[in-house]
Amino acid sequence: MIRPAELIERKRNGGELTPEEIRELVLGHASGEIPDYQLAAFCMAVYFRGLTAVETLALTEAFVQSGSTLDLRAELGRAVVDKHSTGGVGDKTSLVVGPLVAACGVPFGKMSGRGLGHTGGTLDKLESIPGFRVELSNEEFIELVRAVGVAIIGQSPDLVPADKRLYALRDVTATVDSIPLIAASIMSKKIAAGAEGIVLDVKVGDGAFMKSLADARMLAEAMLELGRGAGREVVCLLTDMDQPLGWAIGNALEVDEVRRMLAGEDTPPDLFSLAVQATGRLLALSDLGIDAEEGTRRAEQVLDDGSALATFSRWIEAQGGDPAPEALPTAPVVHELAADDEGFVAEISALGLGRVALELGAGRRTKDDAIDHAVGIRCFAKRGDALAPGQPLAEIHARDKESARRAAERIRELVTITGEPQPPRPIVLETLV
DSSP states (O other), X not given: OOOHHHHHXXXXXXXXXXXXXXXXXXXXXXTXXXXXXXXXXXXXXXHHHOOOHHHHHHHHHHHHHTSOOOOXXXXXXXXOEEEEEOOOTTOOHHHHHHHHHHHTTOOEEEEEOOOOBSSOOHHHHHTTXXXXXXXXXXXXHHHHHHHHSEEEEEOOTTSSHHHHHHHHHHHHTTOTTOHHHHHHHHHHHHHHTTXXXXXXXXXXXXXXXXXXHHHHHHHHHHHHHHHHHTTOEEEEEEEEOSSOSSSEESHHHXXXXXXXXXXXXXXXXXXXXXXXXXXXXXXXXXXXXXXXXXXXHHHHHHHHTSHHHHHHHHHHHHTTOOOOGGGSOOOSEEEEEEOOSOEEEEEEOHHHHHHHHHHHTSSBSXXXXXXXXXXXXXXXXXXXXXXXXXXXXXXXXXXSHHHHHHHHHHHHHHEEEESSOOOOOOSEXXXXX
């Protein structure tokens, strides 16, 4: 039996642990043989000393080994693809990409989580659809992917349980933002869930976990290396989160925006660009034998011919939901906010708008908080837009007039208007393969 204190001391002093030592630490903690306080000390040592590529891969593999895994190719006879985002304001991309990929003939299977912060996570957005079921068995998940081509469900409780235990310690010991720990946590879930081709959307900027392009690139490179080590094909997109993605921030509002975009009714250019690029990359990682450029063309085609919307409706119904737009919950108060001045939008604080949405009730501060699926913001101002007095800036969906009034005052402060035209900035800042 290893002596945890010796391993913690070695890592604290900048030494390297063997894969077997890391495996015994992680699995010993998962089984209860090694106490929380020692793994908390290990997290702090890693935070300051880091992990080598070999150590990070060993940590990832130990997470995977701690629970069950899925072999989707064995079950379905073909490669299944998945997409993961590091999280951002208004990020509903997976809800668009899943139907796009499936409509192109490639199975898309995703196990997702709930949000803790300004708005809900992917599961919270989906649960704003009446009747939608996110808690399904592995067998139901596989059958949905087989029958419909797309499924997004809650993470199985026996998937990487060691990561769940370690993350709880990271959360209370201020060691969440350690790149090797983040990379191992994300990639262990992706590997255990069985997808062979994975696109990672690493957000960068004001509303993202990674504030700088350099830090985002470091995280992306670490995850790429872990994917290769596990025999997966991975592409990382570094994407702009200095402003919200799309127009809608809030759970039902974001689902409605997805449906409108798939129907060709209302298409935010940044969300469209990211969705078709991510889809193109996923199709290139599938068994189709095409490149990303052809994949992007196919994504645009299934949007144009209506098959992506039809796939979306079949998917929502297959998981018990009502795909009709009128089924979504609506807030009792809708307040329109107009521009006062002429000029150009220079900045929109993604983090600030996320916090406004949180105050309205669209997110949760603790994991036990309830989410109001109906409330949120539609922010029409995008960086570089020309504005005229009276032009709509935002639409606030709230429970009462006072909440809407406070949100409107705050939003005015979060949108910076200048007299000079602003240069365009692409949504995808870099692509790493």
